[in-house]
Amino acid sequence: MAITRRHPPLLLLLLLAAAATIAGASQSSSSRPVVSPSAAADFVRRSCRATRYPQVCERSLMPQAPAVGRSPRLLAQAALTVGADRARSCSGYLGGGSSSKRGGAVGDCADTVRDAEERLRQSAAEMRRMGRSGSPRFAWRLSNVQTWASAALTDASTCLDSLATYAAPGVDVDALRKRVLAVSQATTNALALVNKLDPHHHL
DSSP: OOOOOOOOOHHHHHHHHHHHHHHHHHHHHHTSOOOOHHHHHHHHHHHHTTSSSHHHHHHHHGGGHHHHTTOHHHHHHHHHHHHHHHHHHHHHHHHSSOHHHHSHHHHHHHHHHHHHHHHHHHHHHHHTTOOSTTSHHHHHHHHHHHHHHHHHHHHHHHHHHHHHTOOOTTOOHHHHHHHHHHHHHHHHHHHHHHHTTOTTOOO
């Protein structure tokens, strides 16, 4: 007599597939070593020493230490996000207030800093798509980040130059420059941390 084989129900197959997916995700997450808060903070501190503005770097990135752990890539990504946040705050400050404040060099500066923010956001997003270190995709995307972050730094420098001789009644130019300088410093630090990911880059 022939034996009829019964196929497993579809629901059972779906449950088995889900279990395999969860197990794989757990294994992937557990592959990242657990880093103590003190070790993560020490990593940020030591990494910031290699930047041009170490105190600015440490103050802005220390809150990200738990998420960064001891990953140079995550630290660089966090630094790019900090730079973008500084640029957004700066452009809002430059573009607000009275009409005289928004016009002329200050208005142009606000637009330039908005461009810097866009480049830094784009750079941070590119960092998340870099793939395995040493791969062609990694090198290509890293080059993109370096190019965009460098352009953002140029934007901030251009803005600072335009404000160097700017004067207008009722406008606190020093406060404007201070905001732009914060963007420049954060971007400089971010670029330094990005460049550390490039084995062929020499400072």
